[in-house]
Amino acid sequence: MSFLELERVAKQFGTQTVVDDFSLTVGKGEFVSFLGPSGCGKTTTLQMIAGFLDPSRGAIRLEGHDLTVVQPAKRGLGIVFQSYALFPHMTAAENVAFGLEMRRVPRSECRERVRATLAMVGLAGYEERYPRRMSGGQQQRVALARALVIRPSVLLLDEPLSNLDAKLREEMQIELRQIQRNLGTTTILVTHDQNEAMSLSDRIVVMSQGRIEQIGTPQETYERPASAFVSQFLGKTNDFAATIDRTATPGRLIAGSWSAPAPAGLAGPVTISIRPERIGFCDAGLAAKIVTRIFQGNHWLFQCESECGAVIVIRQNDGQPQPAEGEAVRLAWRPEDMSLRRAGDAA
Amino acid sequence: MSAAPATDGRDARTAWLLTAPALMLFVGVLVIPLAMTVMLSFHDWGQYKGIEPVFILKNWHEVATDPYFAEMFWRTFRIALLTTLITAVLGAPEAYILNRMSGRWKSFFLLVILGPLLISVVARTLGWALLFGGNNGLVNKLLMSLGLIGSPLPFMFTETGVVIALAHVMMPFMVLSVWAALQRVDPQIENAALSLGAGPFTIIRRIVLPQIMPGVLSGAIIVFSLSASAFATPAIIGGRRLKVAATLAYDEFLNTLNWPLGAAVAVLLLVALVLIVVGSNALIERRYAEVFR
Numbered sequence: 001m002s003f004l005e006l007e008r009v010a011k012q013f014g015t016q017t018v019v020d021d022f023s024l025t026v027g028k029g030e031f032v033s034f035l036g037p038s039g040c041g042k043t044t045t046l047q048m049i050a051g052f053l054d055p056s057r058g059a060i061r062l063e064g065h066d067l068t069v070v071q072p073a074k075r076g077l078g079i080v081f082q083s084y085a086l087f088p089h090m091t092a093a094e095n096v097a098f099g100l101e102m103r104r105v106p107r108s109e110c111r112e113r114v115r116a117t118l119a120m121v122g123l124a125g126y127e128e129r130y131p132r133r134m135s136g137g138q139q140q141r142v143a144l145a146r147a148l149v150i151r152p153s154v155l156l157l158d159e160p161l162s163n164l165d166a167k168l169r170e171e172m173q174i175e176l177r178q179i180q181r182n183l184g185t186t187t188i189l190v191t192h193d194q195n196e197a198m199s200l201s202d203r204i205v206v207m208s209q210g211r212i213e214q215i216g217t218p219q220e221t222y223e224r225p226a227s228a229f230v231s232q233f234l235g236k237t238n239d240f241a242a243t244i245d246r247t248a249t250p251g252r253l254i255a256g257s258w259s260a261p262a263p264a265g266l267a268g269p270v271t272i273s274i275r276p277e278r279i280g281f282c283d284a285g286l287a288a289k290i291v292t293r294i295f296q297g298n299h300w301l302f303q304c305e306s307e308c309g310a311v312i313v314i315r316q317n318d319g320q321p322q323p324a325e326g327e328a329v330r331l332a333w334r335p336e337d338m339s340l341r342r343a344g345d346a347a
Numbered sequence: 348m349s350a351a352p353a354t355d356g357r358d359a360r361t362a363w364l365l366t367a368p369a370l371m372l373f374v375g376v377l378v379i380p381l382a383m384t385v386m387l388s389f390h391d392w393g394q395y396k397g398i399e400p401v402f403i404l405k406n407w408h409e410v411a412t413d414p415y416f417a418e419m420f421w422r423t424f425r426i427a428l429l430t431t432l433i434t435a436v437l438g439a440p441e442a443y444i445l446n447r448m449s450g451r452w453k454s455f456f457l458l459v460i461l462g463p464l465l466i467s468v469v470a471r472t473l474g475w476a477l478l479f480g481g482n483n484g485l486v487n488k489l490l491m492s493l494g495l496i497g498s499p500l501p502f503m504f505t506e507t508g509v510v511i512a513l514a515h516v517m518m519p520f521m522v523l524s525v526w527a528a529l530q531r532v533d534p535q536i537e538n539a540a541l542s543l544g545a546g547p548f549t550i551i552r553r554i555v556l557p558q559i560m561p562g563v564l565s566g567a568i569i570v571f572s573l574s575a576s577a578f579a580t581p582a583i584i585g586g587r588r589l590k591v592a593a594t595l596a597y598d599e600f601l602n603t604l605n606w607p608l609g610a611a612v613a614v615l616l617l618v619a620l621v622l623i624v625v626g627s628n629a630l631i632e633r634r635y636a637e638v639f640r
Contacts, residue, residue, distance in 0.1 A: 050538070078542070
């Protein structure tokens with residue numbers, strides 16, 4: 001099952017630990033994203049897999065074989081760089097053919113594979129163009145073709161879409177996903193863009209300060225964030241104080257005027273974490289006043305001042321009348337939509 | 348758009364007005380003396396009559412037919428070409444290594460490379476003379492006392508000596524030129540080639556070198572033209588025994604006092620250099636236009 005395996009990998013620069021205790025197994029054909037803010041160690045981890053950096057500790061294995069003893073040039077991985085790093089003195093076709101030439105692929109086969117790969121990324125007819133004369137999106141496609149033509153065991157993508165404008169980025173996301181599905185190439189994507197990670201990946205590795213915060217499917221990480229960091233990094237989230245009252249039986253979880261049966265385990269002051277789109281306006285519940293109401297096309301964004309502090313609410317623009325600014329409302333949510341942790345715990 | 352011509356006219360006048368001082372300086376100190384030198388090369392000269400302001404081709408005929416001058420010019424361009432080759436072969440790797448150094452060492456060695464530019468060419472060339480000048484040169488003395496060589500290494504008054512000293516003087520220009528080209532190279536590009544399976548030698552030859560070639564060539568143009576017109580180094584190392592075009596023109600002007608002949612040599616050197624530089628520049632631009640525009 002495990003195709004690429006990282007076991008307790010760490011990287012230190014001098015006294016600074018950039019990546020620590022990074023363990024992950026990636027299945028064949030899987031698309032995994034490393035997601036985190038800049039400086040979280042995601043690119044460093046990618047470079048260790050690529051072989052541009054040596055891990056200070058830990059092991060990296062590909063199909064059970066130690067990868068760290070293999071020269072970067074012999075690892076057979078395809079890499080797309082943030083800057084694309086195309087060879088400016090070579091045409092698109094020459095760029096793509098470079099990896100095949102290094103593998104001494106016969107000329108006729110090489111020509112055919114270059115043509116097919118460029119066609120696959122939608123660049124048929126651009127063979128003789130130089131990178132300088134191509135748009136950012138086209139350069140990106142050449143870089144992808146150059147990485148894929150060598151039929152890499154693993155495709156590594158280092159923020160490949162961050163230099164494209166929003167619309168093009170969305171198109172490339174869809175295309176990238178389709179290409180990856182069709183080829184079945186095991187892929188690792190490094191990104192700081194949560195939407196990109198969620199729309200592309202089978203699993204997301206959320207990283208912060210060199211450590212893994214959570215590994216899970218996009219849905220898991222979004223809906224069951226393992227830590228406050230994850231919930232805040234992936235979309236908007238509300239955190240507010242509540243208490244669990246165990247004096248009555250059964251115990252109650254109380255946040256202002258809102259309450260629900262207490263879950264097992266916790267007691268005393270707790271923090272409730274809940275997504276803004278899971279909160280509704282009801283007849284009973286947490287008392288709040290709407291401070292600002294922002295129309296965002298397909299949804300409304302409400303900033304409310306509640307008994308327990310500031311709360312953001314997002315409602316679908318489904319044609320129903322929405323409360324106005326300054327209006328007093330009651331907020332409620334289903335207990336299964338929230339997550340609880342002991343007050344004061346960071347994660 | 349309809350108002351554009353009127354504005355253009357005024358803009359053009361303003362532009363001329365603003366550039367006038369610099370233009371006058373340029374005409375006054377460069378164009379006029381140059382034109383006078385060209386004129387001078389057509390004048391007559393005699394041992395006793397001095398310069399005669401007539402229009403004759405005597406000097407040009409002499410320069411064109413006397414093999415002495417041909418030899419002089421061949422030597423000049425041979426020295427310049429060898430100097431250019433040495434600076435390119437040593438300077439390009441030097442710049443590449445410099446570019447790969449980490450922060451502090453990089454600035455330190457950049458200073459080491461640029462340092463010689465702060466010292467007068469004459470002082471630097473005299474340094475070579477101190478090291479290799481005949482029996483008294485430090486290196487020659489040392490090598491002879493160690494018994495490694497029987498007689499002093501021939502350095503002074505040899506073409507080899509001039510080329511080595513010139514290459515030393517010109518090295519910073521080549522290193523800087525290549526270094527500037529390296530700054531434009533994507534730092535990830537070597538990793539990209541590495542990930543595609545290229546070895547270190549292939550990366551240098553197929554990826555790095557083609558990208559810094561324009562830098563090497565523009566450095567070569569600078570070094571070649573400066574070496575071909577260099578005066579101090581050939582004058583000190585080559586002396587009277589090994590003349591080049593620049594020292595020849597100097598001698599004609601100040602020793603023989605045959606200004607018109609000196610002018611003809613100087614103008615020919617200038618024209619030859621301009622042709623070579625413009626020609627190779629056009630070649631480079633054509634060769635790399637598609638890639639580096």
